[in-house]
Amino acid sequence: MEALKIEILNPKALQLIKGMQDLKLIKVTDEPVSALKQYLKKMRHNTSSAPELDEITKIVEEVRAKRYAKK
Numbered sequence: 001m002e003a004l005k006i007e008i009l010n011p012k013a014l015q016l017i018k019g020m021q022d023l024k025l026i027k028v029t030d031e032p033v034s035a036l037k038q039y040l041k042k043m044r045h046n047t048s049s050a051p052e053l054d055e056i057t058k059i060v061e062e063v064r065a066k067r068y069a070k071k
Contacts, residue, residue, distance in 0.1 A: 005031070 008014050020026045044050035 006017075008017070017026070017028060021028050
């Protein structure tokens with residue numbers, strides 16, 4: 001058995017997937033969303049501009065460098 005993650009762009013595709021599920025050709029399961037992902041989505045929704053992944057990575061690396069710098 002092979003598992004795939006599919007992002008549905010057209011609602012008509014969802015109807016096709018449900019039809020295949022009814023014919024027992026495929027099994028559809030919902031992927032649980034982590035609490036962190038839910039929190040980030042909520043925080044990004046409440047702000048006008050969300051930081052990009054590059055910005056977050058830069059900040060994290062700066063904090064790590066300060067924390068682990070030899071004293």
